[in-house]
Amino acid sequence: MSHIKIVPLGGVRENGKNNYVVEVGQEIFVLDCGLKYPEDSQLGIDMVIPDFSYLDENKDKIAGVFLSHGHADAIGALPYLLEKISVPVFGTELTIELAKLNVKNYPPTKNFKDYHIIDEQTEIDFADSTVSFFRTTHTIPESIGISIKTVEGNIVYTGDFKFDQSAVPMYQTNFSRLAEIGNEGVLVLLSSSSNAESNIQTASERQIAEEVYDTVRYWDGRIIVASVANNIQRIQEVLDAAHKSHRKVVLTGHDLEQVVKTAIRLEKLELPNDKLIINERQMKKHRPEELLILETGRMGEPIKSLQRMASRRHRSINIQEGDLIYITTTPSIAMETIVAKTEDMVYRAGGVVKTISDNLQVSGHGNQNDLKLMMNLLKPKYFIPVQGEYRVLAAHADLAHEIGIPYQNIFITSNGDIVEFEKGKMRMTGTTQAGNVLIDGLGIGDIGNIVLRDRKILSEDGIFIAVVTINRKQKKIVSKPRITTRGFVYVKASKDLMKESASMVEEIVTKSLDDKDFEWAKLKQDIRDQLHKYLFEQTKRRPVILPVIMEVNQKKH
Known part of the structure; x- marks a missing residue:
């Protein structure tokens, strides 16, 4: 009898950051290694990745990382894991090539080479289990689910999926393999829950392709299409529509160019003609109605890039009168406010916004019927909904109960929860360290809640700096306090506030210098406390207060 343990390190009660640990006997299988993009409150953060402490503590047990598809929520954190732990990486050809782009672009892992290409015919034998794969339908070719066969039964992870009966061969689900x-x-089944609240039938990709073509061919001016870089299927539909509408396509951004070149090389993306794509310098040779700009933004996120275009801060392209901004990605509920703000900015810049979801229900994730079909095909004894915030995990749990899985066999987990199968029964047994690691530039995990709090305060109430120079031996102030502020108040209109603040600092410093138990930390804290109280009373604002105390020693000549 095998000892089985399942630990989600990311991907539950959140969107993205998929990272699931399956432990069978003395071997650990890591399923996906994704990132998520920061929330509005995480100011200045580039991305969020899982906490790999559990994997680091058990690195000698890791058999490999198994990737379900090539989107950032499945492969984006791989370089940061490989920096800590060098382990084999398994995935389909396209997924591995996209993962290589991420890993090579991160200097500490640029020389990593332990990749293994698999397909749905592959079976890999390990000590107590066999890993195999099955084709699924998603918005990128070669998406797969992963099955770990043990003596207790299969442990199945679906990855992202939907069922599309009219999918082209490259995207078709292997129903017979599922059965x-x-x-x-x-x-136990770990199944994606992203669209578990919807009972609306999603549009087939054939319908979406027709919708994209109709939108492109009937617009008279320039078109800027916002898409996710790794949504290969959508990019194919846009390229086809541009070709039929006699438009040239401009790719913006290094990320998008890399993805497109990789997909073309592997014959997962087909160029209708060799002269379809032009560079940004060639745009001037064509009239606006002959151009389609495909924009994905940094790391494949297009919405913020559209904001830069609308506010004329984009490095090369600005929205102009008569542009159609066509958003072909379906944002999550958490992004709705940002998208609404972006649309407003576009209209103010003279453009017009159309989204692909205006006329169609578009999603790369299965609706309720798809999720129930997956469970009916696999007939799991135990069920763990993954990939989504709590409300969709709970909705998925209810669907599982509808098809006959008792609630006591369903586990709605948090990141770090440990679900174990021992003595013929699965139960939750404890927790391990799991959370968010914030990536800011080259910094990994060095940004915590205190830094984020300061950034939030700076963005809302600004900074208030008090500079004073003292001679501690002579117990006197050499240079009277000078007050500097940014983002707090308009200085010229607040001279009395500045003057009173400077007097307060002078009084606090003088009193501290006369104290025989002088302490630098206490002096600075006193300045912060009293200024904080005074400034809030006067303005109802709480700026970051930064006392700068400089010391000089004046020598006698």
């Missing part, structure tokens, strides 16, 4: 795994016996 085969189900007939073998599934102990």
Whole structure:
């Protein structure tokens, strides 16, 4: 009897950052290694990755990392894991090539080479289990689910999926393989929950392709299409529509160019003609109605890039009168406010906004019927909904109960929860360290809640700096306090406030110098406390207060 342990390190009660640990006997299988993009409150943060402490503590047990597809929520954190732990990486050809782009672009892991290309025919034998794969339908080719066969039954992870009966061969689900795994016996299913609240039938990709073409061919001016860089299927639909509408396509951004070149090289993306794509310098040779600009933004996120275009801060392209901004990505509920703000900025800049979801229900994730079909095909004994915030995990749990899985066999987990199978029964047994690691530039995990709090205060109430120079031996102030402020008040209109603040600082410093138990830390804290109280009373604002105390020693001549 195998000892089985399942630990989500990311991807539950949140959108993105998928990272699941399956431990069978003395071996650990890491399923996906993704990132998520920061929330509004995480000011200045580039991305958020899982806390890999559990994997670092058990690195000798890790058999490999198994990737379900090539989107950032599945592969984006891989370089940061490989920097800590060098382990084999398994995935389909396209997924591995996209993962390599991430890993090579991160200097500490640029020389990593332990990749293994698999397909749905691959079976890999380990000490107490066998890992195999099955094709699924998503918005990128070669998406797969992962099955870990143990003596207790299969442990199945679906990855992102939906069912599309009219999908082209490259994107088709292997239903017979799913049924085969189900007939073998599934102990536990980890299934994507992203769209578990929706019972609306999502549009097929054929319908979406027609919608994209109709939008492109009937617009008279320039078109800027916002898409996610790794959504290969959507990019193919946009390229096809541009070709049929006699438009040239401009790719913006290094990320997008890398993805497109990789997909073309692997024949996962087809260029309708060799002269379809032009560079930004060639745009001037064409009229606006002959151009389609494909914009994905940094790291594949297009919305913030559109904001830069609308506010004329983009490095090369600004929105102009008559532009159509066509948003072909479906944002999460958490992004709705940002998208609404972006649309407003576009209209003020003279553009017009259309979203692909205006006329169609578009998603790369299965709706309620798809999720129930997946469970009926696999017939799991236990069920763990993953990939989504709590409300969608709970909705998915209810769907599982509808098809006959008792609630006591369903586990809605938090990141770090440990679910174990021992003595014929699965139960939650404890927790391990798991949380968010914030990436800011080259800094990994060095930004914590205190720094984020200061950034938030700076963004809302600004900074208030008090500078004073003292001679501690002579117990006197050499240079009277000078007050500097940014983002707090308009100085010229607040002279009395500045004067009173300077007097207060002078009084505090003088009193401190006369104290025989002089302490630098106490002096600075006294300045902060009293200024904080005074400034709040006068303005109802709480700026970051930064006392700068300089000391000089005046020598006698």
